Amino acid sequence: MGTSNSSFLDERVDPDALPLAVGDFLALALVLTYGVVNHNGVDYLSTDPAGWILTMVPFLLGWAVCGTLIGAYSAGAAETAKSAIPLAIRGWIPAALIGLILRWTAMFEGGVEVVFAVVIFVAGLVALVGWRWLYFKIVG
Template sequence: MATSEESFLARRIDGAAAPLAVVDLLALAAVLTIGVINHNSVGYLSADPAGWLLTLVPFLVGWAVAGPLIGAYSAGAAESAKAAIPLAIRAWIPGAVIGFALRASPAFSGGFQLTFGAVMLVTGGLALVVGRWLFFKIVG
């Protein structure tokens, strides 16, 4: 007999949605990398790859926690853009908040500013929407 925890996770994660996880991680990494380049330069990516990656980590961790819990990879997410996009938006909000909290902690540099939060909330959400929309346009 499955425990309630196993049932909860089983309803939130479907193997058919695995390609969406790749799309989402690429979309978030792309928008974060564009931000790093805008605030530094393209040369920063090779000059300080650890700094670049540490910029991505808080938000990728936030997404990795919130995405599955909210259902961004549930069976419904794998069916259509109409189902997948709202799930991504719903999951991005708490995922971004987790990223903001991590970034504001002593474990990561950069801190948190309200304008950064607003920009990241919008651009991260937009990246997820566009990524998932393109995925379903290409894959069908």
């Protein structure tokens, strides 16, 4: 538990977790980009980069909020896969839900279908768990 002088965010974000944060966002961006290419073709990335980015924003925003609040970048998360992976799982579930809710609104195109919701939950979990497992295999 932190001192009265430390903020809630200070307890949730540790500078040693920066490699995890970078990798998490890259892993999610890669999975989301794969989905965009799968549905629209690779040319879409250059013909409509705004559409490509706006497809990713709801989920990356959801992850930024939930991952941080859950403690996916806390000091404990940066120590072992045993601590990092469960935090990613706990963070991704509400993060994906936020992303789906945002896509359901008029702010973002795409809408939400049950199949898409299942795919985004599973694909995001595989990306985050896979990346974090690989990170700790390499770093030790």
